[in-house]
Amino acid sequence: MKKALLTALIGVTLGLSLASDERSQLFWHNKKAEAELALAETNAVYFVIDAANSVIQFKAKGVVLKEWKMVRFSCRALAWPIVSTTLVSKQAIVVPKRKHIDPKKAEEIGSYELSALEAKDMPADYVLTLENDLKIHISSQKEKLLSFLSHWELSLQQGIFEEAQSVWWAAFKPGARVMRISLVEPVDAGTLCWSFSNGMKGLILLKTD
Amino acid sequence: MTNKKFVPWVLSGLVSLVLIGAASVVMVRQRQVRVERQSYVSAPALPALKALKAKSRELAGQLRRNAPQGVYIIIDTGQNILTMKRGDKVLRRGIVSTGSGNVLEDPNGRRSWVFDTPRGVFSVKAMIRDPYWVRPDWAFIEEGKPVPKRLDERVEGGVLGEYALSFGNGFFIHGTLYTRMLGRNVTHGCVRVGDADLEAVYKTASVGSKIIIF
Numbered sequence: 001m002k003k004a005l006l007t008a009l010i011g012v013t014l015g016l017s018l019a020s021d022e023r024s025q026l027f028w029h030n031k032k033a034e035a036e037l038a039l040a041e042t043n044a045v046y047f048v049i050d051a052a053n054s055v056i057q058f059k060a061k062g063v064v065l066k067e068w069k070m071v072r073f074s075c076r077a078l079a080w081p082i083v084s085t086t087l088v089s090k091q092a093i094v095v096p097k098r099k100h101i102d103p104k105k106a107e108e109i110g111s112y113e114l115s116a117l118e119a120k121d122m123p124a125d126y127v128l129t130l131e132n133d134l135k136i137h138i139s140s141q142k143e144k145l146l147s148f149l150s151h152w153e154l155s156l157q158q159g160i161f162e163e164a165q166s167v168w169w170a171a172f173k174p175g176a177r178v179m180r181i182s183l184v185e186p187v188d189a190g191t192l193c194w195s196f197s198n199g200m201k202g203l204i205l206l207k208t209d
Numbered sequence: 210m211t212n213k214k215f216v217p218w219v220l221s222g223l224v225s226l227v228l229i230g231a232a233s234v235v236m237v238r239q240r241q242v243r244v245e246r247q248s249y250v251s252a253p254a255l256p257a258l259k260a261l262k263a264k265s266r267e268l269a270g271q272l273r274r275n276a277p278q279g280v281y282i283i284i285d286t287g288q289n290i291l292t293m294k295r296g297d298k299v300l301r302r303g304i305v306s307t308g309s310g311n312v313l314e315d316p317n318g319r320r321s322w323v324f325d326t327p328r329g330v331f332s333v334k335a336m337i338r339d340p341y342w343v344r345p346d347w348a349f350i351e352e353g354k355p356v357p358k359r360l361d362e363r364v365e366g367g368v369l370g371e372y373a374l375s376f377g378n379g380f381f382i383h384g385t386l387y388t389r390m391l392g393r394n395v396t397h398g399c400v401r402v403g404d405a406d407l408e409a410v411y412k413t414a415s416v417g418s419k420i421i422i423f
Contacts, residue, residue, distance in 0.1 A: 026261040033268035040275045043330040045423040060330050060421045062272045065283055098323070101313040103353040116309035116394045119287035167235060194287040195423055197328060 031082045035203055036062065039084055046084070047202030049136075049181070051075065056181070058195055068192050071141045072182035075206060085131045087200045090193065092123035119194040124186035126193055134177040134204075138193070140186040179204075277419035282382070282410065284400055284422045286326050289392050291382075291402060293410055300413060303406030304391045308398045315350050322347045324397045331376040331420045336411060340373035340383065341366050347397065370404060372411040376420050382410065 039046040040062040048057045057067045099115050128136040183189045255261070280300065283292045286307040293301040308326035315321065344363045349356045357363055370384010385391070385401035395401075400422075402410065 023255045023258050023261055026258070026265055027255050030261060030264050030268060033265070033272065037268060037271055037275070040272055045328055045330070045421065058423050060423070061275045061277055061419070063276055063281075063283075063421070065421060065423050066285060099309075099311045101311050101351055103313070103316060103350055116311060118310075118394045167231065172234070191287045195285075 028082075032203070032205060035082050035084060039201055039203070042201075044201065047087075047196070047200060049179075049202065049204045051204075051206045056192065066195070068183055068188050070181050071184055072180070074180045075178075082203065082205065084201045084203055085134065087196055087198055087202070088129045088131060089198055090126055090128055090196060092126035092193075094123055096121040096123070119191045120187075122190040122193040124189040124193075126189075128196060132177070134179070136179045136181060138181045138183065138189055140189040141182045141184055277421075279418060280414050281419040281421065282414060284326070284420065286328070286394070286422060289394065291400065291406065291410070293413060301406060301409045303403060303409075305403075305406075306385065306387070306390050306393055306395050306401040308396055309394050313347055313351055315346075320346075322397075326396070326398050326400060326422055327378070327380060328422050331380075331422065333374050333414055333416050333418045333420065334377050335375040336414075336416060337373045337375070338411075339366075339371060340369045340381075342368050345379065370402075370407055372407050374411065374414065374420075382420070383407070 036048070036059075040059070043060075045058055045060045045065065048059060050057065051070075051073045054070045054073060055067045056070060058065045096117055098117055125139040126137075128138065130136065183192065256264075280293060280295050283294065284290070284305065284307065285292075289305050289307055291301075291303050291305045292299060309324045311324045313322045313324070342365045343360070344365055346356045368386060369381070373381045373383040375381050380399055382400045382402055384404055384407045387395070387401070388403055391401065391403055
């Protein structure tokens with residue numbers, strides 16, 4: 001009798017706990033779906049930085065257009081609410097410039113001289129500034145290792161500077177939020193930089209458990 | 210001599226004080242961070258499971274209804290790739306040329322053009338067989354030539370390939386004479402496609418088909 005009661009009690013407790021888990025998962029799933037629906041109803045391409053699944057997706061109308069695998073995602077300090085955010089600007093040490101066409105030279109060089117801004121010109125190490133002072137530093141794993149080996153002095157300097165900057169932000173600029181993302185190849189970081197455009201909206205999904 | 214002995218101790222003491230101070234401030238801030246994080250991730254009053262499931266179904270349905278119906282075209286301007294799909298199925302994939310991002314300024318006026326392929330969700334407005342190109346002002350300015358006043362001086366045949374699909378504001382998906390440039394960003398904003406891919410797109414898509422460019 002006692003054994004049966006105990007088994008029933010364990011069963012009920014487990015059942016309640018599982019139901020609560022399911023409710024919690026569904027609650028967060030619905031929150032994400034609501035936020036995405038608001039973006040999918042527009043005619044704009046939007047991004048989803050999904051830390052839980054380690055991917056960055058570009059989507060439109062709910063359809064995945066392209067995705068990049070993240071090999072590292074770190075979020076120092078603040079978490080992020082499930083609401084859409086806007087990309088304000090992109091910053092890099094070397095910013096590719098648009099080329100100006102000089103009509104005077106048209107006859108000399110020909111109209112179809114290949115001189116354009118392309119994804120391959122995009123930096124592989126850059127910072128995205130989003131609404132509410134959120135900064136996302138994007139780089140590539142491969143390039144980090146290579147640049148560390150070939151420019152070790154610079155790397156150490158940068159490493160120390162970045163860590164000091166993080167501590168500074170955490171201590172004295174509580175509004176500033178920092179995330180770091182590493183992609184596999186420099187070319188991935190470059191094409192991602194190309195695809196991000198100022199004013200673009202998107203979601204950042206962190207683990208909710 | 211005695212004073213000199215104390216200097217390293219005083220210095221290291223000061224450094225330690227600064228470090229301890231900074232660490233304390235960081236710890237206090239991190240506590241605030243944890244509190245804020247908790248406010249984002251905790252759901253204080255969860256609705257009933259039945260209500261949550263109903264809401265989930267409703268949201269999934271709304272998301273599905275937003276997805277393009279029938280055939281749609283995705284253009285990746287970074288890699289210059291066109292993908293034609295129906296639902297999740299890829300029907301065709303081809304290399305294209307998209308906007309160069311170059312800037313042209315009219316030396317005689319205040320106009321300027323940026324040759325980007327527009328990004329976003331568009332739809333096919335018109336489908337044209339054997340299209341003629343009505344050269345806009347920039348096409349003459351770019352070549353250092355005077356802009357003609359008469360329309361017939363702007364019309365040029367045979368440069369857009371066999372087919373063209375308009376997606377608004379003077380932008381087209383069309384053919385090209387410069388097939389060696391496919392895969393590069395060289396256009397004035399239009400999407401240039403190779404002959405075989407263009408024919409497949411023309412024959413499969415229809416007016417109203419969605420074109421998603423990123």
